[in-house]
Amino acid sequence: MGESEVKCGVCNEDSDGFNFGAFSCNACAAFFRRIVSRNQVPQVKCPGNCDLHNHILRRICTRCRYEKCIQIGMKISLVRSKIPKFQLEILDELKEAYQELTDFRLATFKNQGSKLTYFEEMDEVCAVDMNLILNTMLKKFTKLTLVADDQLRCLITNFVVPFILTDQCYRSKDTNFIILANGNYVNVYDLDNHYQSTSQGNDEQKVKEAKLLLGPYWKIGRDLLFQKFKELKIDLNEYLLICGLIFWDFGLPNQSDQCIEVCLQMRTKVLEELIKYENSIRPPKESPMRVGEIILMLQMVQKGKTMMEEYKTISIVYDLCAKHCPLFRMV
Template sequence: MCIICGSTEAELHFGGISCRACAAFFRRYHFAKRSDILCTCKTRISSSHPCRKCRIEKCKEAGLTIEKIQVGRDKHSNTLELSKNRQSLLAARVVFRETWNIHCAVFNWKQFEVTRNEVNNGVFDELNVFELSCSVSKDIDLTWKMIYKLFPSTGKLKKSDKIALLRNFIPKLWQIDPLLNYIRNFKKYEAMEQPDLEQIIINFYKGAMPEKGSMTDSEIVRIFKPFWSFYFHNMIQPIIFMKLKEQEFMAIIWLMFFDNGYSNISDECLEMCWNIRKVILRELRNYQIDGNCEESRLFETLESLEYIEKGERKLMEEMLICEINDLRIHDDFREILKESKL
């Protein structure tokens, strides 16, 4: 879907996802002689496109950039003459490599997060550990819808393979959420005092306790704070230092989803995962080449997979400690943690 006008036919244009009409508008706008423009949306009919000012802003939000316009094809440029400088223009023309899937993934992930928050009545970040474990079935459904949009070939998989892939992914989703949340709110968490952090930890576990025999606040902090410290120092902090772009994050997320190392998927599913991973890796490499990244950037980015796997293993221990202390965990999530996947 075109993020700018809502057209159902969209593809990669000038670094973002849009339909051909909006891409053409973006290109014409930047090469036309124009003065400052004002928003006229209030005077337009509801079924029309946004005004030029709002439409160009939407183009920018969708990721379209003037740097990726191929100037050699510009009809409006009065500074370049193709007939006189044909060879130099052809040499200067930049042909950007295929990164379609990871660019689409950025938009689809944002839609996923918005829908997920709406499903949880807008308080997803405030859920305690029990309430979060209750959202498993909803997460599986929303994740599958996102996957099918991005990779339609997954629709051919057997139901058992679809379920296995989704259930394999859920513990990883529990690592991705706090990671992305911390990165987006980095300044807030950096300025947070120790008592405030401890109160967040208390709230996360206390709501999952039975009415009788609950732990004190100090016991909650003593038992569970080391887990949060582990996640920060061994997963979140190393990935923050990488300063990954959104497209790189999306590549990492879907490399995790299509992990072909699991034993609970069929040979056909394994083959599909292998092929999709090749596509994602190729696009990740193309994205980094277009961004003039160092050759080592690819290997450094892939290291984040190891950090997230460490967090996933620690999650298993955390949930076991929750059960030992009689904290409620939804049966669906408990079964996913107990499944043998390797």
């Protein structure tokens, strides 16, 4: 179907394109932009359901016309002159969600101490933690992102692995270990114990192969994100704003133009909050450098995700015991 055959979802005239989340003519798109920009929702002046195909009625009954715009999928957040406003800053929203995640972890794992963990336990903890993340952090990101469900799935799929990797690094930045969500740890400088099997059903030869073939990926991860978090001493606010930049990514496979536009808007807001935060805690000459260092970390996060994809490939090709890692469902 050619573009000229597509009708405006509001007035049924020929559509001029995809505007603010729906196909519409320029006149109805301009009407919607004008109403949203003025922040004035039209008052009810009729019984409703006016015939908007009638040129006169759609000019008179702005309420029915506005409601029809919303009904066909036009989104206030996509009006270029109005970046979405929330009761809280994005950082405050994310801090609220991360505190909820922390509370859920404490209630779920009930860990009274900290002990060395084996790879099998790490997989079990990760599987449980993914559900906790879904019900806290991802629930918050979903609330703040006005896009279609399939586009949310695209963003979530791209986000989960980088979030878990960076979250481990953030929680571990004051130690020489990787701290898991349940409070136990992995000694990244000595993987002998980590790859010992706690299950009698596991082939000890496979455990040795896992250590040999997958050990280098631990070293890369340690030297990449883990060390950078320690060197920069990333604090909670910086970490959560990094998460915002990771989630609202663009240029992803199957990502729509509408979703890209929303992500660019949200990234602009996140960067504004990051600059504002750094300006509030650092001398003027240091703040721009700090912002630059944090932005550069996004490249390391991407490398970490690529590393996990390679880790998955090696595990499957060599039929290693690590092939059941829950994160592999997301890469």
